[in-house]
Each structure stands twice: as structure tokens, then as C-alpha cells.
Amino acid sequence: MKRGRLFRLILTAIALVIPAALIVIVAFLARYSWTAIGFNGVRFLGTISWNLGNLYMNPVVRNGYHVPLGANYGILAFIVGTLFSSFLAILFALPVSIGTAVFLAEAVPRQVRPGFAMLVELVAVVPSVVFGLWGIYVLIPLIAHVFGPAITAVLGFIPFFNMGNSSGSGYGLLAAGIVLALMITPIIATTLYDALLQVPPELRESAVALGATRFEVVTKTLLPTVRLTLIGSVVLALGRALGETMAVLMVSGGALNYLPNTIFTPITTMAAFILSQLDSALQDPSEMAVKSLAEIALVLFVITLLVNASARIIVRGAARVRGV
Amino acid sequence: MRPEAKSRRNALTRFKLLPAMAAAVVAAGLGAAHAAQQVTLVETGSSLLYPLFNIWVPVFEKTHPDIRVTTQSTGSGTGIAQAISGVVQIGASDAYMSDPQIKQNKGLLNIPLAISAQAINYNLPGLNSQHLKLSGPVLAGIYTGKITKWNDPQIAKLNPGMKLPDHKIIPVHRTDGSGDTFIFSQYLSFSTPSWENSVGYGTTVSWPATSGGLGAEGNPGMVEALKQNPYSIAYIGVSFYKQVAAAKLGVAMLRNKDGKYVLPSASTISAAASQLVSKTPPDERISLVYAPGPNSYPIINYEYAIVNDHQPNKATADAVKDLLTWASTKGNAAQYLNQVEFKALPKPVLKLSEAQIAKIH
Numbered sequence: 001m002k003r004g005r006l007f008r009l010i011l012t013a014i015a016l017v018i019p020a021a022l023i024v025i026v027a028f029l030a031r032y033s034w035t036a037i038g039f040n041g042v043r044f045l046g047t048i049s050w051n052l053g054n055l056y057m058n059p060v061v062r063n064g065y066h067v068p069l070g071a072n073y074g075i076l077a078f079i080v081g082t083l084f085s086s087f088l089a090i091l092f093a094l095p096v097s098i099g100t101a102v103f104l105a106e107a108v109p110r111q112v113r114p115g116f117a118m119l120v121e122l123v124a125v126v127p128s129v130v131f132g133l134w135g136i137y138v139l140i141p142l143i144a145h146v147f148g149p150a151i152t153a154v155l156g157f158i159p160f161f162n163m164g165n166s167s168g169s170g171y172g173l174l175a176a177g178i179v180l181a182l183m184i185t186p187i188i189a190t191t192l193y194d195a196l197l198q199v200p201p202e203l204r205e206s207a208v209a210l211g212a213t214r215f216e217v218v219t220k221t222l223l224p225t226v227r228l229t230l231i232g233s234v235v236l237a238l239g240r241a242l243g244e245t246m247a248v249l250m251v252s253g254g255a256l257n258y259l260p261n262t263i264f265t266p267i268t269t270m271a272a273f274i275l276s277q278l279d280s281a282l283q284d285p286s287e288m289a290v291k292s293l294a295e296i297a298l299v300l301f302v303i304t305l306l307v308n309a310s311a312r313i314i315v316r317g318a319a320r321v322r323g324v
Numbered sequence: 325m326r327p328e329a330k331s332r333r334n335a336l337t338r339f340k341l342l343p344a345m346a347a348a349v350v351a352a353g354l355g356a357a358h359a360a361q362q363v364t365l366v367e368t369g370s371s372l373l374y375p376l377f378n379i380w381v382p383v384f385e386k387t388h389p390d391i392r393v394t395t396q397s398t399g400s401g402t403g404i405a406q407a408i409s410g411v412v413q414i415g416a417s418d419a420y421m422s423d424p425q426i427k428q429n430k431g432l433l434n435i436p437l438a439i440s441a442q443a444i445n446y447n448l449p450g451l452n453s454q455h456l457k458l459s460g461p462v463l464a465g466i467y468t469g470k471i472t473k474w475n476d477p478q479i480a481k482l483n484p485g486m487k488l489p490d491h492k493i494i495p496v497h498r499t500d501g502s503g504d505t506f507i508f509s510q511y512l513s514f515s516t517p518s519w520e521n522s523v524g525y526g527t528t529v530s531w532p533a534t535s536g537g538l539g540a541e542g543n544p545g546m547v548e549a550l551k552q553n554p555y556s557i558a559y560i561g562v563s564f565y566k567q568v569a570a571a572k573l574g575v576a577m578l579r580n581k582d583g584k585y586v587l588p589s590a591s592t593i594s595a596a597a598s599q600l601v602s603k604t605p606p607d608e609r610i611s612l613v614y615a616p617g618p619n620s621y622p623i624i625n626y627e628y629a630i631v632n633d634h635q636p637n638k639a640t641a642d643a644v645k646d647l648l649t650w651a652s653t654k655g656n657a658a659q660y661l662n663q664v665e666f667k668a669l670p671k672p673v674l675k676l677s678e679a680q681i682a683k684i685h
Contacts, residue, residue, distance in 0.1 A: 051530035056422040070524065136548055144552065167494045167536035169553045254499030254539020256531045266538060268499075276541070279401035280501030280528040285424035 029298045036291035039065040040073050044295065047074030049257050052280060052289050059286040066286045073292040075299065077259055081173070081267035082300070084260065085248065086241040088177030089184055090234060096181070097188035098230075102218055104189075105196035117193060124186035132250030135179045140251060143178075144170030148264055159262065166264040171253030174263045179247050184237035191233035195226040228315055235311035242304055245271040270300045361390050363643040368396040369403015369416035370503060371542065372440060372561050373627050376664050377416065380655050384647060391643045401501045401527060407630040408432060413644050415630035418503020419527055420609035431633045433680050434609050436626035436673060437651050438666040441593045442507055444576040444623075445568050446557040447550045448474065448489065452574035455587060457482040459579035460515025460614075460622075466557065467495050467512070468519070469534035474555060482579075492536050494556035496549045499539035501527040507613050507625045508559040514614040515579075515622075547571060559623075562588055563664040580622045581614050588621050593667050596620035601670045608676050627666070633683045641684050648681050 030037075037044075039062075053071030060069050100120060108116050148163040148170065155161035166172065199222055207221040223230075253266025254276065260267050268276075274293050281289035367377055374397035381393045398406075400417035407415030408429050420434045444458060462478050465471035471478055475488040498505045509525035523529050531537065538556070540549040544567070546558045551571045560568060568575070577585040586592045596615040604610050612624045629648055635641035656668040669677070 049530070052526060052528060054524050055526050056424075058424050072530075136545070141552060165535075167492070167538055167553070169494060169538050169549070169556075171538055171549070249499070250541055250545070252539075254497075254541070256499075256533070256539065258533035268539075276499045277501065277528060279399035280526060282401040282405040283419075283422065283425065283501075283527065285422065285428055 026298070026301060029294050029301070033291045033294035033298055035065065036073070036288060036295045039063065039067065039288060040292060040295065044073055044075060044292075045079070045299070046076055047072075048077040048259060049074045050077075052277070052284060055280075055283050055285070055289075059288075065288065067288045068284055068286055071288060073288075073295075075270065075273075075296055077255065077257065078268050078270045078273050078296065079299070079303070080259055081176075081252070081255065082242055082269040082271070082303070084173055085176040085180055085252070085267060085269055086238055088173065088263075089180030089241045090238060092177060092181035093185045093188060093237065094234070097185045097192060097233075098223070100185070100189040101192035101196055102222070104193045105222075106214070106218060117190065120186050120189050120193075122186075123182070124190070126183075128183065128244060128247040129250075131179050131183055132247040135175055135247065135251035139178060140170035140175055142170075143175055143264070144168060147174070151263070161263055163262065163264045165262045167266075168264065169253065169266075170264075171251060172255075172262075172264050172266045173252075173260050175251040175253075176248050176267060176269070179251055180241045180244055183244065183247065184241050187237045187240060188230075188233045191236070192226060192230055195229035196222055199225050228318060231311060231315050231318070235308060238307055238311075239304055242269075242307070243271050243300065244269075245275050248272045249276060270296050361639065362392060363390065363639050364392045364394065365414060365640070365643055365647060366394045366396070366412040367414040367416055367629075368398045368406055368412045369414075369630070370400045370418050370627065371397040372418055372503060372563060373416040373437065375563065376438065376627075376660065376666060379660050379663055380651055383660075384650055384655070388643075388646055388650075391646065393647065399501055400503050400506075404630050407632060410632065410636075413631065413635065413640060414647070417628045417630050418625060419506040420611075420626070420628055421630065426607075426609070433631045433633055433683065434607060435629045435631060435648055435652070435677050435680050436608055436669055437629050437648075438627045438656060438661055438669060439593065439597050439612070439624055440627050440666050441562045441588045441621060441624040442504055442559055443562055443565070443568070443588050444557065444578060445550055445560050446574045446576060447554050447571075448574055449554050451486065451488075452572055454486065455575060455577045456486070457579070457585045458576045460512055460519075464512045464516040464519040466493055467497070467534070467537075468522070468532045469537070472534075472536070489555065491555045494536050494538055494553050495534060496538045496540050496546060496553075496556050496558035497531050498528075498546065499541055502542075503527060503625070503627075504543065504559055504561050505529060507611075507623050510611055510613040511578075511623045514611075515581075547573075563666065565665050578622050580618075580620050581616045582618045582620070584618045586619065586621050588623075590667065592619055592621035593624050594670075596622070596624050597667065597670055601672050604673055604676060606676055606679065608673070608680065624667075626669075631684060634685060638685075645681050645684050648677070648684075652677050 049072050051070055051072045053068030055068050057069050059066045104116055151161055152163045159165055203221055204217055207217045248269050249272035252268055255266035255268050274296055277293060281293055377395040381395060400419055403415035403417045404421060406412045421432060472492060474493055475490045480488055506527045509529050513520040513525045538549055540546045543561055543564050546560050547564060547567045550556050550558050550573050577587050579585055595617055599615040599617045599620055600612050614622050631644060635644060652669055652674060661668060
């Protein structure tokens with residue numbers, strides 16, 4: 001009995017480490033960026049002009065804060081870049097992952113199934129910098145010379161899909177979206193594949209008995225059964241896409257001070273921007289630059305939290321509708 | 325033999341080995357104690373200086389067996405920050421520390437190790453073998469989006485007789501913090517008042533929003549962006565000249581302070597350096613950009629070692645002094661510098677460095 005209680009105590013302590021770490025990180029970010037939050041106010045979220053200011057002169061006093069001359073921190077462009085690229089990634093990844101999972105669970109002979117599944121899982125362990133390199137040397141020329149002109153030919157009448165309105169370099173929103181999609185596809189596909197294997201055989205058998213074709217079994221019986229798992233895996237994937245840094249930094253074209261006006265225009269995401277600016281921000285004698293970067297991290301955290309929370313609400317709502 | 329028995333036997337033999345292993349450990353410990361005089365220095369920072377340090381270190385360690393040097397390429401800002409915090413002994417930086425930084429961190433020394441330069445490269449189909457003439461104001465116009473096409477009258481005026489294409493310019497800039505951005509934006513600031521008043525200079529600047537602009541990561545990313553995009557232009561450190569030449573990109577002649585157009589070469593870089601040597605202050609923090617003189621190449625800079633004058637102990641201080649003295653004298657031999665296209669420090673500068681290195685204790 002005593003032993004059981006000790007065991008429980010140890011388990012509780014271990015389990016508390018993760019939420020504690022989370023709270024400590026958020027508390028640190030909030031405390032560290034506190035002066036930046038005070039100085040930036042709501043302009044931080046609502047403006048698109050980012051300027052570290054003159055780091056080689058003495059800081060000036062503005063609204064009671066010591067900041068470099070000309071410093072201005074607005075991150076709207078990075079928020080837009082982050083959300084757009086992640087949204088595109090989900091858009092591309094969703095059909096591919098569903099197709100992959102169904103193919104693995106339904107079409108591949110049982111004996112070779114583990115081999116195929118492992119191949120998909122292997123994509124998930126490729127380091128992001130490798131995806132970035134592949135993006136620069138393979139994907140970007142492809143977009144510049146093949147995908148870009150093709151999309152423009154079909155959808156060019158919509159300005160947002162016309163490559164003529166951009167530099168046509170291939171670096172940008174589309175490249176970031178495709179690289180991210182590749183990185184999150186295995187997350188969705190493998191989770192969904194595992195769930196499909198768990199579907200009770202009786203369900204499938206009764207569908208077949210009712211005269212359903214193979215296609216109908218998949219679309220009307222299997223996929224609706226694993227719907228909640230699908231939403232859950234998309235949320236996981238979205239979390240990965242929102243926070244991805246290196247691969248996006250390498251292919252996004254590093255936009256500054258403007259919003260994307262086409263799918264081919266350079267963007268910057270919040271995570272990539274923190275990494276690319278940190279080195280210069282370290283030279284700010286007033287430290288406002290580094291603190292503002294910490295504030296970006298805080299905003300990114302809040303966005304990820306909101307995405308997670310809303311997905312949870314969707315899942316709960318869906319469960320209630322089905323009366324589970 | 326049954327598995328358990330076998331494993332027991334293995335355990336036994338291992339047991340017999342134990343004394344021998346213990347002896348080996350003790351011997352190794354003694355060896356370490358004997359070599360306790362050995363000092364390990366860590367260098368981190370500038371990605372431009374990193375290749376040179378990797379050429380230097382093996383040679384230096386051969387003549388100084390009691391000193392080990394670890395090198396890292398992290399970026400100039402990180403180099404300065406970690407030298408200040410004391411995480412590393414030597415921070416490498418393409419840019420000197422600012423006045424406010426020096427004021428906050430007394431005792432930090434900026435010691436030049438070599439002279440570097442920067443080329444303006446472009447990818448103009450059919451014209452890459454010719455040297456386009458460009459000036460600070462024209463480059464500022466391109467990077468602010470005021471000059472958008474290659475056949476703009478302002479570019480044509482500098483290049484009479486050249487058939488410039490009627491095509492959009494793609495200006496490429498660095499997205500990461502970089503000494504290259506620092507000296508490029510200094511060239512634009514010193515030559516173009518409107519740039520100085522709106523954008524200024526720094527290791528990253530707030531690039532004006534240009535519709536066709538592009539950001540690239542690191543010098544390799546700049547070369548790749550130029551290669552892939554006809555009609556683009558970029559600023560790239562001369563140590564990447566091999567990659568630039570292999571990609572058959574163009575090199576621009578730049579207008580210097582005297583109004584003459586010059587290419588980056590050994591003679592124009594030394595000419596510019598010699599103009600500013602006499603002006604270099606005792607703490608050696610000075611920009612070499614936009615030097616006067618008819619033959620001076622306008623974008624050159626000192627590559628710095630950022631060092632705290634107070635080191636944790638005498639052995640470390642002596643090792644740092646040895647390394648810096650060796651690097652700025654013997655290390656400045658052409659056999660090392662030529663590999664990265666750097667130029668040697670002029671003699672009078674060495675005198676200043678000597679005085680600064682002597683302060684390390």
C-alpha cells in the first residue's frame with residue numbers, strides 16, 4: 001500500500017515535468033519581453049514595418065523607453081506569412097496523406113505493408129535542413145520554370161496566381177508551402193494509417209454485405225470512422241508547420257516590410273525571422289531588438305495554442321453530434 | 325555451453341581485465357595532469373573568417389603544441405556577444421563594435437586580422453563577361469525600388485554603348501545578419517545621402533519593400549539565387565570569387581569617392597587600405613568603406629577578432645596573445661590569405677595591433 005502511494009507520487013512528479021517546463025518557458029518569454037510589449041503596444045501586431053534602427057549610435061529615449069534611433073517593430077507580415085504557408089501546407093498535405101493512408105491500409109498486400117509504412121515514416125525523420133537544400137536546388141527551379149508558368153497559364157486571370165506580378169524567382173509562399181507539406185504529410189499519413197487498421201472488421205463486413213463497392217467502403221465507412229483521428233493529426237501537423245524554421249528560411253525568399261501579393265511572392269514566417277534576425281539583434285545596446293524577437297516567440301506560442309484549442313473544440317463538437 | 329554460463333564466464337574475464345583497465349584510466353589521468361598546461365581556445369563568429377581560421381589553426385597548432393583552437397561559424401553578432409559574455413575567447417566579426425557597445429563593455433578589443441573586400445555581382449545574360457559600371461546612388465536606387473529596369477537611363481548613362489536589356493531587376497539581399505550587409509549598406513550610406521537618411525547601415529537593415537526583391541541566406545545562398553535568376557544583382561564577399569567565377573556571373577566596376585570606376589583586385593584593395601591606414605585610431609575601429617584615392621576600391625573592411633582584455637588566467641591570456649600575434653603576422657602570409665582572397669594588413673596597422681594585444685592580461 002505504502003509502496004503503491006510512493007509509486008504514484010513519483011509518477012505524478014514525472015508527469016508534472018512537462019507542464020512545468022511549458023509554464024516556465026512562457027513565463028520566461030513574457031518576463032523577458034515585458035519592456036518590448038510595453039514599448040511596441042498593439043502596433044506590434046498591426047503594422048508591417050520592421051526596422052532594428054541605427055545600432056551604431058547611442059539609443060534614444062522614446063515614450064520613456066531606450067531604443068535605437070529609427071527602431072520600429074511590426075510583425076503583421078510575418079504572422080500573415082506563417083498562417084498562409086501553414087494553410088497551404090495543410091491544403092497540399094491533406095489529400096496526399098489521406099490517399100497514402102488508404103493505399104497502405106487497403107491496397108497494399110499485407111506482407112509488404114510494414115515495408116511501405118516504414119518508407120512513409122522515414123520521410124518524417126529527414127532533417128529539415130535537408131528539405132531546405134532540396135527546396136533550393138530542385139523545387140525552386142521547378143517552380144520558376146514549370147509549376148509557375150503552368151499555374152499562371154490556368155489561373156493567371158486571378159492576380160494572386162499570376163507569376164508576372166512577382167520576380168518569378170521561385171522563392172516564396174508556394175515553395176514554403178510545398179516544403180512544409182512534404183514535412184507534415186508523414187505525420188498525418190501514419191497516424192491515419194494506424195487508425196484505419198483499428199477500424200473493427202465488422203464495420204467493413206457489414207458495408208460490403210450491404211452491397212457497397214470498395215470505394216464506398218472507404219469513403220462512407222472507413223474515413224468517417226477515423227474522422228476524429230484525422231482532425232487530431234492535422235492539428236499536430238499544423239503545430240509542426242507553424243513552428244518550422246530552417247527549411248522555410250531557406251526557400252521563403254526572406255520578405256521584409258511587405259505582404260505577399262501573389263502565391264509566388266517571398267514571405268517570412270515568425271520562426272524563421274527570429275532565427276535570421278537574432279545575430280544582428282544581439283548588437284543592439286538597448287536590447288529592445290532581442291526582446292522584440294522574444295515577443296514574436298510569445299505571439300507564435302499564443303497562435304499555436306489557439307489552433308490547438310479550436311481543434312479540440314471541433315473534435316468535441318463532432319463527438320457530441322455523433323452521440324459518442 | 326548454456327547462455328547463462330557463457331555470460332558468467334564473460335563477466336569473469338571482464339573482472340580480470342578490470343585492474344588493467346583501472347591502470348589505463350590512471351595512466352590517462354596522469355597524462356591529462358601532465359598536459360594540464362595545454363590551453364583550449366574557442367573562436368566563434370563571422371562565417372567569412374571561418375574558412376581562414378580553418379586554414380590557420382592546423383599550422384598554428386603545429387608550432388604551438390600546448391594550444392588547441394576550436395573554430396565555429398555562427399555569425400558576427402554572435403561572435404561579439406559571446407566574446408563579451410566570456411563564453412569564447414575570440415569572437416570573429418566582419419564589423420567593428422559600435423560606440424554604445426564599447427561604452428557598455430569596457431575592455432573589449434577590436435583587433436584586425438586581415439582585409440576583406442566585397443564584389444557586386446550580377447547575372448545579365450550575354451553581358452556577364454563585360455564589367456558593368458555602377459555607382460552608390462544607382463545601387464541605392466535599385467535596392468529602394470526606384471530603379472526597376474536594367475535599361476533605366478541612370479544605368480545606361482554610366483554604361484554608354486552597352487546593350488542593356490528591357491527587363492526587371494531582381495535585387496538580392498541577405499536575410500541573415502551579415503558583415504557583408506554591413507559594408508554594402510555603408511557604401512550606400514556614405515555615397516548616397518537619401519539612403520543614409522532612410523535606411524542607414526547595419527548587419528541587417530530594414531530593406532525597403534521592392535516588388536521584385538529577394539532575400540537569400542548566407543553567401544552560398546546569394547550565389548545560388550544569382551545563378552538561378554537571370555537579371556538579378558547581389559553583393560558577395562570576395563572569398564566566394566571561385567563560386568562566382570564558376571557560375572559565370574558578372575563583376576561590376578564600382579564608382580569610388582574620386583569618381584573613378586574600379587574592379588576589386590589586389591592593387592585596388594591595397595590602394596584603398598593604404599589611404600585609411602594613417603586614419604586608423606589606436607582602438608582600430610574604423611570603416612574602410614568609400615576610401616578616397618583614384619585607384620581605391622570602395623567596399624573593403626578589416627576582419628576583426630573581438631577579445632576581452634581580461635582573460636580568466638595567465639595561461640589563457642598568453643595563448644590568446646600568441647594566436648593573435650601569429651595570425652596578424654605570420655598568418656598574414658599570402659599562402660594562407662590567397663586561398664580566401666583576403667589581403668594582408670599594412671605594417672603601420674600591425675603596430676597598433678601589437679599595442680592592443682599587449683593589453684591582454
